[in-house]
Amino acid sequence: MQTTGLGKQQNLVEMAWDPVTRIIGNLGIYTKIDFENREVAECKSTSSIFRGYSVFMKGKDPRDAGFITSRICGICGDNHTTCANYAQNMAFGIKNPPLAEWMINLGEAAEYMFDHSIFQDNMVFVDFCERMVAETNPKLLARAESTPAPHAKIHGYDTIADIMRSFNPFTGKTYLEALQMTRLTREMFCLMEGRHVHPSTVYPGGVGTVASPQVFTDYLSRLVRYLDFAKKVVGMNDDVFDFFYEALPGYEKVGQRRIQLGCWGAFQDPDHCDYRYENMTSWGRKMFVTPGIVIDGELVTTDLVEINLGMRILLGSSYYDDWEEEEVFVAKDPLGNPVHRRHPWNQTTIPKPQKRNLANGPYSWVMSPRWYHEKTGEHLALDTGGGPLARLWVTALAGMVKTPFVRSTGHSVKITLPQSGTLGEMELEWKVPKWANTIERDRARAYYIAYSAAMALFFVEKAMERLRTGDVKTFQEFDVPDEAIGCGFHEAVRGVLSHHMVIKDRKIANYHPYPPTPWNASPRDSFGTPGPYEDAVQGCPIFEENGPENFKGIDIMRTVRSFDPCLPCGVHMYLGEGKVLHEVHSPMAGLGGA
Amino acid sequence: MKKNNLETGRSQARVVWPAHVPGVPQGGSKGKLERSVGLYAEGDKVKGTARRSTGIRPHDRNPIDPRSPNFSPP
Numbered sequence: 001m002q003t004t005g006l007g008k009q010q011n012l013v014e015m016a017w018d019p020v021t022r023i024i025g026n027l028g029i030y031t032k033i034d035f036e037n038r039e040v041a042e043c044k045s046t047s048s049i050f051r052g053y054s055v056f057m058k059g060k061d062p063r064d065a066g067f068i069t070s071r072i073c074g075i076c077g078d079n080h081t082t083c084a085n086y087a088q089n090m091a092f093g094i095k096n097p098p099l100a101e102w103m104i105n106l107g108e109a110a111e112y113m114f115d116h117s118i119f120q121d122n123m124v125f126v127d128f129c130e131r132m133v134a135e136t137n138p139k140l141l142a143r144a145e146s147t148p149a150p151h152a153k154i155h156g157y158d159t160i161a162d163i164m165r166s167f168n169p170f171t172g173k174t175y176l177e178a179l180q181m182t183r184l185t186r187e188m189f190c191l192m193e194g195r196h197v198h199p200s201t202v203y204p205g206g207v208g209t210v211a212s213p214q215v216f217t218d219y220l221s222r223l224v225r226y227l228d229f230a231k232k233v234v235g236m237n238d239d240v241f242d243f244f245y246e247a248l249p250g251y252e253k254v255g256q257r258r259i260q261l262g263c264w265g266a267f268q269d270p271d272h273c274d275y276r277y278e279n280m281t282s283w284g285r286k287m288f289v290t291p292g293i294v295i296d297g298e299l300v301t302t303d304l305v306e307i308n309l310g311m312r313i314l315l316g317s318s319y320y321d322d323w324e325e326e327e328v329f330v331a332k333d334p335l336g337n338p339v340h341r342r343h344p345w346n347q348t349t350i351p352k353p354q355k356r357n358l359a360n361g362p363y364s365w366v367m368s369p370r371w372y373h374e375k376t377g378e379h380l381a382l383d384t385g386g387g388p389l390a391r392l393w394v395t396a397l398a399g400m401v402k403t404p405f406v407r408s409t410g411h412s413v414k415i416t417l418p419q420s421g422t423l424g425e426m427e428l429e430w431k432v433p434k435w436a437n438t439i440e441r442d443r444a445r446a447y448y449i450a451y452s453a454a455m456a457l458f459f460v461e462k463a464m465e466r467l468r469t470g471d472v473k474t475f476q477e478f479d480v481p482d483e484a485i486g487c488g489f490h491e492a493v494r495g496v497l498s499h500h501m502v503i504k505d506r507k508i509a510n511y512h513p514y515p516p517t518p519w520n521a522s523p524r525d526s527f528g529t530p531g532p533y534e535d536a537v538q539g540c541p542i543f544e545e546n547g548p549e550n551f552k553g554i555d556i557m558r559t560v561r562s563f564d565p566c567l568p569c570g571v572h573m574y575l576g577e578g579k580v581l582h583e584v585h586s587p588m589a590g591l592g593g594a
Numbered sequence: 595m596k597k598n599n600l601e602t603g604r605s606q607a608r609v610v611w612p613a614h615v616p617g618v619p620q621g622g623s624k625g626k627l628e629r630s631v632g633l634y635a636e637g638d639k640v641k642g643t644a645r646r647s648t649g650i651r652p653h654d655r656n657p658i659d660p661r662s663p664n665f666s667p668p
Contacts, residue, residue: 063622097640205622321599352599472633473640477624 012041013548017557018048027521027565030358031537031556035548040556042539043530045521046356046364050319054349057511060120062088062480062503063204068497069499069513070198077197078111078189079492080499087499088204088267089275091486097473099303100206100344101270102463105288106219107192107199108266111455113226113449114196115493116187116388120445121178122169123234127558128240129167129175136544136554143247150242151235154423164238181229182321188222188456191215206475208273220460223453227420231451236430237446241439247484248543255438255559257536258296261390262371262519264307264383264498265291266491267455277487278333280304285400288455289491290408292394295370297432299397300373304489305335307371311498311514312342312379314368317361317523319394323348329502329510330485340372344512366518368525379525383532384495384516386441386564388448391491393428403456404461415450418457438536438555441562473510482508492516494564520563533560 015036020030026049032042049295053072060068070077082104096104126132133141144161157163161548166174186196192209194201201208209215223507243250267288274283284291284304292302303306314321326348330339339345370379384390391411395401399410407414412431419425431446435441450520481503488499495516500508523530528540544554627633632646642653 194609201624350599469639470636470641471639472642472646477622477626479623 011036011403015551015553017560018046021041021201027511027560029533029537029556029560030547030551033542033548033551035542038542040537040540040542043534043556044358044363045366045531045560046358047366047521048356050351050353052349052351054347054510054512055351057508060508060511062091062501062506062508065499065508065511066202066204067198069511072513072515073197073492074116075197076111076434078107078193078199078202079490079497080515081193081199081202081492082108083488083492083497083499083513084501085202085204086488086490087486087501087580089482089486089500090277090488091503092204092478092481093276093484094205094476094478095273095275096270097207097471097476098270099135099211099463099466099471100474100476101268102466102476103192103207103209103474104202105459106456107189107202109452109459110188110192110219111187111197111450112493113170113230113456114182114189116445116449116452116533117178117185117229117233118182119493120237120442120449121167122182124442124558124561125174126169128164129169129172129232130164131163132554133164133169136246136546136552138432138545140247143241146585147243147247149236151239154235154319155232155239155323157236158237160239165234169390172358177229181226184222188219188226191219203475205478206473209470209474211463211474213464213467216460216464216467217482220552221458223456223460224420227453228422230453231420231423231426231428233415234371234446236302237443239445244439244461250541251543252437252438252541253541254436254555255441255536255562256435256542258378258382258530259294259383259436259438260296260532261294261385261391261393261436262307262496263289263291263293263384263394264489264491264496265289265304266391270407279298280305280308284489285300285398288397288401288403288406288458289391289451290400291489292398294390294393295373295380298320299394300375302398302400307335307339307489308487308498309333309337309339309343309555310372310374311344312340312370312372313344313347313512313514314342314370314379314525315528315546316368316526316528317363317370318367319352319362320367321350321352321367323350330398334485344498344514345487345502345510347510347512348361353482363525364521364523366521366523367469368516368522368529368531370522370529372523377526379529381519381522381525381535382496382531383436383520383536383563385436386445386562387491387493387495387516388444388451389436389441390495392444392451393432393450396430396432402594403455403458405457406451413447413451413550415447415454417450417454430460438559438562441564442558444455445461445564517565521565533563536560537562549573 012032016030030044034041066081069080147160193199251475263288269286272283272286401408415428439527443567484503490497498514501513
């Protein structure tokens with residue numbers, strides 16, 4: 001272990017986790033830890049992988065965009081397909097038939113239920129399971145053994161430690177049940193979108209799924225089985241997370257950063273969405289997850305046009321050359337607003353591979369997407385809160401979502417789940433939390449599982465209503481225009497997702513997908529602003545009882561994983577220049593990552 | 595070969611041009627609906643006929659109601 005005296009009164013120990021496990025494996029977290037004051041002094045997040053979608057999409061048939069960009073991710077690929085199709089619908093001047101829109105919403109709701117469940121219950125909970133807590137905070141576990149679980153009647157576990165035992169990988173009841181549930185939700189997804197995770201029946205203009213009463217009842221019967229699980233999961237999450245706050249005073253500081261949350265909206269309403277850029281503000285606000293930005297607890301906008309125009313892609317610590325001298329593709333948007341040089345529509349990716357320089361040079365392949373706040377002139381390093389935190393926060397404050405099962409109140413989101421197999425009707429309420437921190441990001445994920453299930457019930461009803469009138473139209477014909485631009489805004493499972501496309505000569509001239517992880521994992525930008533992971537880990541207090549010798553960094557790992565990082569296999573822990581620890585985390589082996 | 599600061603080998607594939615050329619019928623192009631049997635437009639809706647549901651031409655079989663069944667069987 002290397003101890004470096006960087007600060008005047010600090011003895012900092014360099015610690016690094018590269019790659020971080022239980023996520024797709026190319027994210028590295030490099031920290032300097034002040035063990036005396038039990039705090040992380042500095043953090044840098046790096047990515048060692050270059051994909052180049054924006055480079056090789058050029059010259060392709062625009063209609064292929066959904067199929068190609070789906071391969072960006074092995075777990076949320078369908079979010080990319082959907083988003084690419086939204087962008088194409090705009091470019092082609094078409095809209096999906098209502099039935100198709102309900103079916104895409106049903107597919108996406110199943111994806112949220114699937115992905116949040118597998119990530120939360122099979123990956124995040126490993127950090128909160130009995131075996132892990134026994135290794136990192138034995139005193140906490142001793143207290144958990146004697147602390148009764150407030151929601152025991154719902155989930156059936158008497159104490160907090162019983163819940164933690166159910167989280168144990170491979171043996172715990174919750175862990176195993178979650179795997180069964182993810183099978184169920186994948187089946188639901190396939191009923192609507194043909195195949196998981198790269199859909200085969202979702203295209204620009206609609207879906208190729210044959211709409212029949214059978215397909216919706218097959219979906220519904222699985223959904224009702226899932227409802228029991230969703231109800232139990234929320235109770236378990238609340239019990240464990242509330243226990244952490246209570247048993248470890250100050251735990252709210254772990255992973256806390258200034259509230260800067262972005263959500264690009266999900267689930268289109270076919271009664272309002274016509275995919276025209278000119279009307280994007282109004283149909284964006286009709287989405288069943290409201291798009292918006294929350295800064296310091298205030299909702300600053302719900303306007304997708306404003307969100308779009310504020311996007312800036314900065315460099316600063318990334319391995320790319322600048323594109324200042326390159327072609328401007330879109331000088332003005334269809335409403336006549338000027339589009340910035342650093343906006344994705346005008347970006348040209350020029351990779352420049354080089355050595356990683358963590359001290360003062362470029363250190364990541366991730367660029368630094370920022371949102372320009374016109375009123376304050378700040379380039380904000382928005383995060384997604386792992387997805388659900390931003391979605392629920394914006395939806396709660398905006399008060400625009402009013403459906404039979406989900407209602408936004410202006411300060412909370414109320415979710416009603418009807419009677420299911422073993423549990424009666426239940427009303428859940430997600431309230432806007434005081435902080436954007438590790439625990440709240442994880443807690444929101446459980447509530448968003450319930451949100452998606454409740455929304456799916458509504459979508460099934462709407463689709464069946466349509467079918468009963470005899471309407472089976474799921475596809476809108478179109479011809480590819482010679483020149484067009486389009487943008488799609490959606491929520492990938494772990495947060496904001498946008499696709500920006502420029503068509504020239506019926507081919508893609510420019511294409512830039514911006515998934516959530518470039519926002520969350522971005523390095524320091526040209527203004528020196530750290531990215532969200534860096535920001536959340538820097539200043540993070542250390543509650544782990546272990547010293548530097550057998551330090552696991554559990555509080556740091558909980559923080560990074562709370563963002564649901566989409567970047568698998570074996571912690572490779574480097575302690576300064578002395579000791580290299582290799583630990584194979586079997587929970588992830590062979591799962592293939594997130 | 596050096597392009598965009600990246601050292602790459604000789605390309606093994608040709609640039610992918612759009613798969614369709616104008617004049618060749620495409621799955622999603624305009625006019626598809628009129629050519630699809632078992633579907634007919636009614637206002638903003640597209641309705642399915644018994645032929646779509648069963649693949650059988652009902653009018654050859656002397657049906658009681660020529661439009662039934664008008665949506666897909668299970």
